[in-house]
Amino acid sequence: xxxxxxxxxxxxxxxxxxxxxxxxxxxxxxxxxxxxxxxxxxxxxxxxxxxxxxxxxxxxxxxxxxxxxxxxxxxxxxxxxxxxxxxxxxxxxxxxxxxxxxxxxxxxxxxxxxxxxxxxxxxxxxxxxxxxxxxxxxxxxxxxxxxxxxxxxxxxxxxxxxxxxxxxxxxxxxxxxxxxxxxxxxx
Amino acid sequence: xxxxxxxxxxxxxxxxxxxxxxxxxxxxxxxxxxxxxxxxxxxxxxxxxxxxxxxxxxxxxxxxxxxxxxxxxxxxxxxxxxxxxxxxxxxxxxxxxxxxxxxxxxxxxxxxxxxxxxxxxxxxxxxxxxxxxxxxxxxxxxxxxxxxxxxxxxxxxxxxxxxxxxxxxxxxxxxxxxxxxxxxxxx
Amino acid sequence: xxxxxxxxxxxxxxxxxxxxxxxxxxxxxxxxxxxxxxxxxxxxxxxxxxxxxxxxxxxxxxxxxxxxxxxxxxxxxxxxxxxxxxxxxxxxxxxxxxxxxxxxxxxxxxxxxxxxxxxxxxxxxxxxxxxxxxxxxxxxxxxxxxxxxxxxxxxxxxxxxxxxxxxxxxxxxxxxxxxxxxxxxxxxxxxxxxxxxxxxxxxxxxxxxxxxxxxxxxxxxxxxxxxxxxxxxxxxxxxxxxxxxxxxxxxxxxxx
Numbered sequence: 236x237x238x239x240x241x242x243x244x245x246x247x248x249x250x251x252x253x254x255x256x257x258x259x260x261x262x263x264x265x266x267x268x269x270x271x272x273x274x275x276x277x278x279x280x281x282x283x284x285x286x287x288x289x290x291x292x293x294x295x296x297x298x299x300x301x302x303x304x305x306x307x308x309x310x311x312x313x314x315x316x317x318x319x320x321x322x323x324x325x326x327x328x329x330x331x332x333x334x335x336x337x338x339x340x341x342x343x344x345x346x347x348x349x350x351x352x353x354x355x356x357x358x359x360x361x362x363x364x365x366x367x368x369x370x371x372x373x374x375x376x377x378x379x380x381x382x383x384x385x386x387x388x389x390x391x392x393x394x395x396x397x398x399x400x401x402x403x404x405x406x407x408x409x410x411x412x413x414x415x416x417x418x419x420x421x422x
Numbered sequence: 423x424x425x426x427x428x429x430x431x432x433x434x435x436x437x438x439x440x441x442x443x444x445x446x447x448x449x450x451x452x453x454x455x456x457x458x459x460x461x462x463x464x465x466x467x468x469x470x471x472x473x474x475x476x477x478x479x480x481x482x483x484x485x486x487x488x489x490x491x492x493x494x495x496x497x498x499x500x501x502x503x504x505x506x507x508x509x510x511x512x513x514x515x516x517x518x519x520x521x522x523x524x525x526x527x528x529x530x531x532x533x534x535x536x537x538x539x540x541x542x543x544x545x546x547x548x549x550x551x552x553x554x555x556x557x558x559x560x561x562x563x564x565x566x567x568x569x570x571x572x573x574x575x576x577x578x579x580x581x582x583x584x585x586x587x588x589x590x591x592x593x594x595x596x597x598x599x600x601x602x603x604x605x606x607x608x609x
Numbered sequence: 610x611x612x613x614x615x616x617x618x619x620x621x622x623x624x625x626x627x628x629x630x631x632x633x634x635x636x637x638x639x640x641x642x643x644x645x646x647x648x649x650x651x652x653x654x655x656x657x658x659x660x661x662x663x664x665x666x667x668x669x670x671x672x673x674x675x676x677x678x679x680x681x682x683x684x685x686x687x688x689x690x691x692x693x694x695x696x697x698x699x700x701x702x703x704x705x706x707x708x709x710x711x712x713x714x715x716x717x718x719x720x721x722x723x724x725x726x727x728x729x730x731x732x733x734x735x736x737x738x739x740x741x742x743x744x745x746x747x748x749x750x751x752x753x754x755x756x757x758x759x760x761x762x763x764x765x766x767x768x769x770x771x772x773x774x775x776x777x778x779x780x781x782x783x784x785x786x787x788x789x790x791x792x793x794x795x796x797x798x799x800x801x802x803x804x805x806x807x808x809x810x811x812x813x814x815x816x817x818x819x820x821x822x823x824x825x826x827x828x829x830x831x832x833x834x835x836x837x838x839x840x841x842x843x844x845x846x847x848x849x850x851x852x853x854x855x856x857x858x859x860x861x862x863x864x865x
Contacts, residue, residue: 240475247477249502250496251438252542254753265502275604278538283474288427292744306743308435312706315436315452318566321742328730330724331436337730350646350722365538376654392734393741403734406726439750490752503751515762521774536778543750550756553763566849579768588769593776 239276242266242359246276256299256390271336322364322391327357332366336388337403340370340381388400393422426463433463433488440456441546445484514544519553522574524590527557527568547571553578627659627667638664642685645692652692661686668852687837690830691797702722755815800828800835808845808860 249265250257259270259277266273277300290308295348304312324332331354334346346354361367362382368413372381384397394400435556436452437444446457446464453460464487468480471492477494491499518541521533533541549553549569557570571584627638633654634641641660643743644650664682683757690728751758816836836858838844849855 241588244477244492245474245495245498248491248499249477251747252477252499252755253492253501254540254748254750255747265828266497267504280610286602287470288431290431290436290689291438299748300741302438302747304435305431306740309743309745311432311452312439312745314434316439316745320745322738324735324738326731330727333727333734335733337727349720349727350723376651390743392737393744394737401730403726403730406729408724435745439745439749441747441752490754496754499751499755500758503755512760512762514773515759516766516771517778519762520771521778523771524775524779540748542748546750546753547756547759548751548762551759551762575763578763580772580857581768588770588772590772590776590779593772594780 242268243276243280244271247280249255250277250280250300250302253301256295256301256386258299262300266360294393295395296393297386301390302390325357327354328360331357332361332384332388335367335382336384336397336400337359339383339397341383342373342379342381344379346382429455430463431468433460434467437464437467437480437487437489440489443483443488445486449487465537465604514539514541515548519548519571519575520560522548522554522569523571523584526570526584527560528570529560529566529568531566535567627664627678629663631655631659638682638685642689646690652689655689657686657689657693675752687834694797694831694834715825725857734833797831797835797838800832801838802856804832804835804839804845805862808858809862810862816858819858 245266249262259273262273263270268276272315277293277295283289284291284293284305289307291302292305293302327350330350331346334349335341338345338349343355343358348356348375358367362369363384366388367382368385369380371381372378373381383419389396415416423599432453433449436449444555446460449464450457450460455463464482468482468487470476471478471480477492477495479488480487480489481524484487514537517537522528522545525536530542530545532597533545545554549556552572553575554569556567558568559565560568574602576583576586621758628636629641631641633650634644638660641655642648644654645652668679702859803822804819808814816833819836820832823829823832836845836847839862840847844860846859848857848859850857
């Protein structure tokens with residue numbers, strides 16, 4: 236077995252035992268390899284799973300590489316563990332979560348301003364679920380708490396980083412007519 | 423994707439999320455297939471791992487099929503466990519141990535709820551260390567395992583019995599004061 | 610105060626004559642009020658008590674005491690107080706800044722687009738969460754064979770250390786940081802109900818009667834705010850014969 240094959244083997248084992256996304260830096264150190272090299276190996280592994288229609292998938296989420304089961308295996312897995320990883324959020328919670336995601340760091344007051352309703356309860360629920368967290372205080376009188384999304388948020392969304400969120404700008408340029416239609420739709 | 427491929431995919435996913443050998447009976451029920459069929463699929467998967475020199479290996483051990491890391495990856499895995507997880511594990515283990523000590527009998531789910539993070543791995547490490555043990559099953563759906571501390575735990579701490587553990591109530595009250603002071607500091 | 614000087618008057622009385630001197634702002638009160646309503650100054654940074662003291666002093670010195678100015682001042686103070694209550698009170702779902710302020714059509718327009726954009730991405734986020742919910746991670750950590758490598762957790766740890774850790778982990782999380790707020794237990798809704806109940810039966814009463822059952826000053830303040838709210842809605846009429854004199858309240862709404 237050559238070095239590369241051996242490294243791929245160790246890499247897969249490390250990903251298997253990790254209970255969180257593993258950064259390239261950590262993997263590179265463990266494998267004694269360059270980050271770019273490890274990145275290429277991860278992509279190779281990921282492709283391999285895909286090609287052989289495996290029960291596992293490897294993806295870059297929340298700043299690291301993580302093995303998960305394939306979505307198509309979900310019905311069987313859910314039955315097996317008698318649990319669902321599905322999180323159901325209310326419309327208000329989703330709206331608030333979106334605002335935090337795009338506007339972070341953001342104060343509760345600013346969120347309420349955008350939503351037009353008090354958002355304290357819904358914000359607290361998001362904090363309780365680990366999707367949102369306090370990330371600091373604004374340096375203005377009263378020093379209000381600033382909120383941001385957590386790594387778990389990215390993980391739950393399967394995104395490598397915040398920059399992978401869908402772009403907001405095109406939506407902001409949309410006319411008010413569209414906006415109203417949209418609002419009516421989602422209500 | 424045909425039925426067989428789909429079953430193989432689900433099978434691999436089931437083996438991936440299990441941390442102990444899974445019996446053919448359990449797998450067969452989960453997949454809605456015959457035991458002999460499942461056995462053949464497991465052998466096929468196992469051969470697949472071997473052929474592509476994977477980091478994982480699927481073995482038929484006492485009691486069932488078990489997916490684990492390949493022995494050749496062991497040195498890297500050991501280093502990884504030693505190096506990158508040491509501090510995190512100690513803190514997580516102490517937290518988990520303290521919860522078991524004061525809340526016993528307690529389920530894994532309850533512990534994870536209190537800590538706010540999945541505590542399966544760390545709990546198992548404590549069981550392996552002989553500090554925590556299964557003490558029964560909760561009579562609720564799924565009959566989750568209840569955990570408690572062992573005589574060895576008391577011995578290590580030099581305590582005659584669990585009732586000799588320091589009372590928590592005064593610490594909780596004192597802590598509340600600290601928390602307020604902390605809050606005031608950050609204001 | 611009479612109904613002739615209600616906030617509905619076409620011409621807003623000029624409050625510019627009255628100036629304030631505060632750490633956050635020095636200048637005409639009217640400007641301060643505008644800055645607060647435009648959310649350029651945080652209402653929580655303004656001591657309404659100090660402003661009120663200033664206004665009373667100003668009123669005494671003024672040659673002609675303007676009822677309209679006083680009414681306007683009171684209305685603005687009431688809004689600021691309610692804004693402040695809304696900002697400080699936890700779990701207060703009723704009061705919303707914009708309900709009180711009214712918002713310019715331009716701002717409403719801009720915000721409707723922004724909110725619609727967030728609602729659209731919220732749908733995508735929901736979809737992402739749904740899809741991701743189908744993937745399961747392995748939480749078991751390293752296989753049992755590697756457990757011997759785990760650090761000995763009880764090394765250098767005694768029972769007291771363990772208890773301290775337990776106390777930290779098991780302590781119920783503080784719900785809200787209220788260290789900066791005196792707890793307020795009285796709500797506008799309750800106060801409105803109390804006034805409505807009292808006046809609905811008797812038709813009219815003095816303010817003194819309406820607050821006879823109040824235990825704390827803050828309760829009286831909230832009851833007064835409730836009166837102003839009812840006045841704004843045209844449910845009550847207010848009359849005060851002399852400065853600091855008895856306020857007579859007459860029910861204008863339907864009988865309870």
